[in-house]
Amino acid sequence: MTTRVAVITTASSARLAHLHRQRRFLREAQSETSTAGIDLLRIEVWLDDAAPQEVGNATVLHLPPGAHGMRVGAARNAAARHAIEAGADLLLFLDVDCLPGPDLLPLSTDAARRRPDDLLAGPVTYLASVQRPNALADLPALTRPHPARPDPAPGALAHAAPTDYALFWSLSFAVTPRVWERIGGFDEAYEGYGAEDTDFAFRARERGVALTWVGGAHAYHQWHPSGTPPWRHLDDILRNGRIFAERWGTWPMEGWLEAFAAAGAIERDGDGWRRAS
Template identity: 65%
Template sequence: MRTAVITVASSARREHLERQRRALAEVAGDIVRVEAWLDETPPDGVRDAGTRTLHVPPGPHGFRVGEGRNRAAGAAIDAGADLLVFLDVDCLPGPELVPAYQAAARATPDALLAGPVTYLASVQRPESATDLPFLRRPHRARPALPVGETRAATAAEYDLFWSLSFAVTPATWGRLGGFHPGYEGYGAEDTDLAWTARERDVELRWIGGADAFHQWHPVSSPPWQHLDDILRNGATFHERWGVWPMGGWLDAFAAAGAIERRGDGWARVR
């Protein structure tokens, strides 16, 4: 099964990208590698031999993460990939991530496949993929099945889909239609993809053993630096689906007096 690993990247995550490249070389050397660069300018000095690099500059409102993944998927399919593995630039692949996704794709080629994600602590900076299984601590918000086991998600569990790590066959990618192009900047594009899958009867399947390990970086909760993105992308999601995503963050912003409800929407007040 010819497998492509797809990553969107920027200069702000260069160290994370380099660590991911090394881990992939350890655990999955025989892959099609596609990186979409999201900065305003093309990558300078970070191109990787053997990697197809695309430049997808920002739109008026910020990085076009979904569009970067869409174009990278198209390049991977053009290169003959039978399986598309999407791996966020912050994520390292566990030793069994690619084999587990491959086995699941053979068994359920029409499904959207999602493996567990471990969030590494700030002091955990593994330099070898062989160290990763010892750091495994899957996020408790999502199913984390034993190696070799898979199961279909319930309808409610589609909200737990994260685009940090997932895989699809090209045929299933075609059924989904890729990420919706209406999202720029931070938030909502992965939930939109999951809801599209549910609407189109594409099974979401949890894949034991396809472990990814999210490298630490500073965050804020709620993410104040993304407030405007969340309001804009949340409004796009509401227009498409009739509900607002990221409700916990919206409630936190409202409690802090930064936004307020106005009719069916939210508006910034400071």
């Protein structure tokens, strides 16, 4: 039995080098899983104002930024619609910064066969700046999953408690089309940086979709410069955080908000936050 897996990535010119490496690793992963009953469909959604100049071996969609920045949620929704229309059995979302581990495709596919009604998420390792793997075989030695997320044994499926949905990351996850439609996709009100992935997880919880951690389905986040807290995304975080709080009654990204407040950049505004006056 063949499973058609759509690997969906949102991309931009700022991450072109990361995208090239991801494409190469996916080709290698596809070659290694060619006998595992996986038919790979590659979909990239370009988020820049301009369409990409080169597209590689993928279906490419173009979704320019909105009034408040890149529309990651809307881009994923567009890609999911395309994948479902193309007959995909599984939607696997992989952030442009992430490389697929050797077992990401087969273990995600196996998990979807075992738990077809769940939201499936695997562990993510953040690579250091000096770690530049050249092939799939380089990745296992670099495995060091983020300590704040579950890391089940390879092949094991661990079910999240209701309080654990806030741990969901959209860096690497998979759903069947019927689960995608049950959740309703990403909320397109979120533009720019932050909160859309936690909102997606909370929507899944609200609709009774179980969150399952997939042991061994590793992804590897390629290093890039970033701030802690991410200062260039401050206004996005305030705007998206406010949308999230109005919907769910709590603010996301609390650690970053507290760091911004400690630096004097934001202040409390009732139950929320605003730029310091």
